[in-house]
Amino acid sequence: MSDARPLSLVPDLSEAPVKLSFRDVSKAYTTGSGTVVEAIRDVSFEVGTGEFVCLIGPSGCGKSTILNLLAGLERPDDGEVLLDGATVVEPGPDRALLFQDPALFPWLSVRGNVEYALRLRGTPEGELRDTAEHWLERVHLAAFADLQPHELSGGMRHRAAIARALACRPQVLLADEPFGALDAQMREILQVELQQVWSELGNTFVFVTHNIREATFLADRVILLSARPGRPIEEYRITTPRPRRFDDALLRSVVLDIHERLSEEVERVAGEEGLRPGMA
Amino acid sequence: MQGKRVFDRVWPRLALVAGILFVWWAVTASGLIGPEKLPSPADVWNAFTSHVTGADGLLAAARGTLIRLAFALGVAVVVGTLIGFAMAASVVVQRSIGTLMTALQSLPSIAWLPLALIWFGPTERAVMFVVFIGGVPAVAIATATSIRQVSPLFTRAARTMGARGWTLQRTVVLPACVPGYWTGLQQAWAVAWRALLAAEIIRIGAARGLGHLLEASTSAENISLIIAIMGVIVVIGLVIDLLFSVVDRRIRRKRGLLVPA
Numbered sequence: 001m002s003d004a005r006p007l008s009l010v011p012d013l014s015e016a017p018v019k020l021s022f023r024d025v026s027k028a029y030t031t032g033s034g035t036v037v038e039a040i041r042d043v044s045f046e047v048g049t050g051e052f053v054c055l056i057g058p059s060g061c062g063k064s065t066i067l068n069l070l071a072g073l074e075r076p077d078d079g080e081v082l083l084d085g086a087t088v089v090e091p092g093p094d095r096a097l098l099f100q101d102p103a104l105f106p107w108l109s110v111r112g113n114v115e116y117a118l119r120l121r122g123t124p125e126g127e128l129r130d131t132a133e134h135w136l137e138r139v140h141l142a143a144f145a146d147l148q149p150h151e152l153s154g155g156m157r158h159r160a161a162i163a164r165a166l167a168c169r170p171q172v173l174l175a176d177e178p179f180g181a182l183d184a185q186m187r188e189i190l191q192v193e194l195q196q197v198w199s200e201l202g203n204t205f206v207f208v209t210h211n212i213r214e215a216t217f218l219a220d221r222v223i224l225l226s227a228r229p230g231r232p233i234e235e236y237r238i239t240t241p242r243p244r245r246f247d248d249a250l251l252r253s254v255v256l257d258i259h260e261r262l263s264e265e266v267e268r269v270a271g272e273e274g275l276r277p278g279m280a
Numbered sequence: 281m282q283g284k285r286v287f288d289r290v291w292p293r294l295a296l297v298a299g300i301l302f303v304w305w306a307v308t309a310s311g312l313i314g315p316e317k318l319p320s321p322a323d324v325w326n327a328f329t330s331h332v333t334g335a336d337g338l339l340a341a342a343r344g345t346l347i348r349l350a351f352a353l354g355v356a357v358v359v360g361t362l363i364g365f366a367m368a369a370s371v372v373v374q375r376s377i378g379t380l381m382t383a384l385q386s387l388p389s390i391a392w393l394p395l396a397l398i399w400f401g402p403t404e405r406a407v408m409f410v411v412f413i414g415g416v417p418a419v420a421i422a423t424a425t426s427i428r429q430v431s432p433l434f435t436r437a438a439r440t441m442g443a444r445g446w447t448l449q450r451t452v453v454l455p456a457c458v459p460g461y462w463t464g465l466q467q468a469w470a471v472a473w474r475a476l477l478a479a480e481i482i483r484i485g486a487a488r489g490l491g492h493l494l495e496a497s498t499s500a501e502n503i504s505l506i507i508a509i510m511g512v513i514v515v516i517g518l519v520i521d522l523l524f525s526v527v528d529r530r531i532r533r534k535r536g537l538l539v540p541a
Contacts, residue, residue, distance in 0.1 A: 071440055093442035103437040106535035107455040116451065120442045150536020168441050 016048035018085075019172060019204045020070060025079035026229075027065050039065040041229035042079070052198055052205040054215035056258065057225030058266050063208040066230070067176050070206060071097045083172070093121060096165035098175040102157040104149035110160050111136065111145040117167040135163040139193065155186040159193070166197065172204045179214070188246060191217055199242055212262070216254045217244055224261060227269040234261055319504040327504035328511070338493070338512055345476065345489040346516070352408040353472045356415030357465065363416065364423020378424065381417040389414025389475035393482060407479045414475040415468045422464015426457035459531050466524040473517060490516075 022045050028038045040062035047053050055063050068074045069081050072091040081088045083095070091097075104113050114132040123131055136142045139159035149157055158178060165173060179187045191214060198205055198218075209215050215222045216238055224234040236258060240250050301321055307313050308320040315323070331338050363381065366373045392413050396406040430453050438452040480491020490513055497505045532538040 073436060073439065090444075091439045091442070093440075095440065097437070097440040099433065099437070101433055103433045105434060105437075105452070105455070106537075107458070116438075117441050120447075148534060148536060164441075174440075 016050055018046045019049040019051070019083070020047040020206065021045070021080075021082045022066070022069075023080040023082070025066075025069065025076045025081060027062070027069065027074065027077050038229035041231055043231050044079075045223055045232055045235075047204060047206060049204055050202045052207070052218060052220045054207045054209060054219035054222045055225060056209060056212060056215045056222055056262070057230060058227045058262065058269065059210060060228050061225040062228060062230030063210075063225060064176050067097070067174050067206065067208050070172070071095055071174055073097075093117075093168045094170055095172045095174055096168045096170035098158075098161055098165055098173065098178040100177045100180045102149070102161035104157060104160055104164070106149055109146055109148055110141060110152065113149065113160060114164050114167050117164045121168060132167065135167045136160075138166065138197065139163045154182055155190060158182065158190055162190075162194070162197070166201070170203060172206065173198075175205070175207045177209055178207075180209075180211075187211075187214065192243075194218065195242060195244065212255050212258045213246070216251050216258065217246060222254075222258060224258060224265075226265055233265065234258075316503070319507065323504045324507045324511070327502075328508035331505060331508065336488070336493070336496075338490075338509065341488045341490045341493040341509075342512060342516060345480065345491065348404070348407060348489060349411065349472060349476055352411035352476070353415050353469060355408075356412045356468065356472065357419050359412075360416040360419025360468065361423050361461075363420040364427070367420060367424035368427035374424065378421075381420045384413065385417040385421065389471065390478040390482075393479060407476065410479045411472045411476045415472040418468035418471050419464055422467065423457075423461055426460025426464065427453060429460055430456040459528075459535065459537060462524075462528055462531055466521070466528065469520065469524065473520070477513060 022043050025043045026038070026041050028036050030036050043062075043066065055066060057063055065074070069076055070083075070088065072081075072088045072095065075089070104110070105116065108116060111129075111132050114135050115128045118128050118131055133142055133145065136145050139162050141156060141159050141163060144152060144156060144160075149160065152160060161178070179190055182190070195218060205218075207215070207218060216236075219238055222236040222238065223232050224236070225231065226233045236254060238251070238254060240248060244251060304318075305321050308315065308318055319327075328338070333339055363377060367378045367381070368374070389410050392410050393406070396409045400406040400409060434452050434456050435448065438448055443451060476489075477491045477494075480489040481495045482491075490509060494506065494509045494513075497509065529538060
């Protein structure tokens with residue numbers, strides 16, 4: 001068993017140039033009641049070009065904060081967020097963001113939603129239709145192009161959101177628990193599709209999830225974050241070749257490993273708060 | 281299927297009209313209420329048909345009232361929408377002009393009439409002013425609220441796709457606020473309609489209107505005509521409201537906001 005561990009707890013040593021980097025980034029929020037909550041503290045990590053990284057951690061560990069900072073929707077209090085060595089100051093079409101809610105525009109058809117992204121990229125009007133069709137085919141939605149988003153099932157809405165994000169031709173795809181609200185089967189189907197899209201397009205991918213199985217299935221590298229204030233406490237490189245299978249024995253052993261480490265972290269926090277299991 | 285749906289929607293309304301007519305006919309035909317207090321449905325119908333056309337007729341009066349409404353409400357919508365945009369765009373405007381709009385809304389528009397008469401005299405402009413001042417706050421508040429309620433999810437999604445500034449406003453905020461804005465227009469029309477008829481009844485302005493006609497008919501021998509005019513006011517109100525609702529349903533159905541009954 002221990003021979004088979006596909007883990008290395010050392011940083012990614014691949015040759016790919018660095019795409020994204022976080023350097024000693026801290027971010028705090030002031031809540032409505034005036035208390036200051038430290039979301040992340042001194043977070044540093046790098047993501048290589050074309051790498052698929054999953055961020056995982058207990059709830060409230062600042063995963064979404066990291067993603068919003070990468071997207072440029074928020075600015076760090078301290079430290080630097082870099083894309084290709086340049087400071088991220090605002091959102092841009094080079095970084096597409098997928099949310100837990102597909103966030104499709106309800107006043108546009110499925111096709112209209114994809115065309116919206118294409119228009120912002122400056123695609124000529126004459127090519128909109130064909131290009132939108134291309135991305136919808138990619139996620140098996142071409143037959144539903146003329147429907148309104150509310151007429152699609154939950155899984156199809158997520159596919160449409162993926163098509164819209166891909167249509168921006170982003171260098172980086174950021175995803176904030178995009179499949180969190182879906183049932184287990186639909187999740188798996190979309191994970192397989194996403195893996196395929198990523199293999200074909202070669203985008204850099206940063207994926208936030210609380211689902212360990214999802215993280216190990218998709219990622220080249222899983223970064224485990226501590227409880228609030230979040231900071232990386234462990235990294236797992238997953239070298240299993242793709243296409244991967246959910247029943248892969250190696251992946252399952254990684255899942256168990258991460259699960260154990262995550263449980264430790266959750267218990268450590270519970271202990272600090274005087275809420276040991278059994279006392280509640 | 282479609283035919284049955286229409287029938288399901290129509291029959292309760294037809295039943296209501298039939299019920300009202302029957303009770304009305306019963307109390308008048310039986311002599312329970314005398315014709316000097318409540319004429320029979322047939323008398324009212326006769327008064328209606330004999331007053332449809334002509335210079336003092338119902339058609340001419342309805343036309344005058346509707347033109348007034350279209351003009352005053354049209355101006356109120358333009359001005360109210362602009363004020364609403366400004367309220368949504370700036371906290372300072374929201375806190376100052378926004379408070380003024382809320383204050384104005386608490387004042388029944390007909391309460392402006394005495395002032396309007398002093399400022400403009402018993403003229404068309406006084407009537408228009410009362411309708412306008414009633415419509416503006418309703419439109420302004422609805423506009424600002426509908427813009428403020430646009431889901432941040434949509435603006436975040438659009439921003440990450442590279443939309444900002446005017447493009448973001450035009451392609452996301454404007455279309456997203458349409459359902460709320462339309463509801464606001466529907467409320468503004470109802471306020472304006474009541475203000476307009478109230479002002480007409482107080483008999484200002486030279487031109488004809490349903491309110492003028494109603495006031496001019498105030499004598500016992502005209503009781504059938506009075507009821508006929510009231511009926512016309514109600515029917516026009518229902519029709520305009522129906523038009524608003526049809527558009528509203530379209531907007532909501534397209535966006536999946538309409539829960540199928």
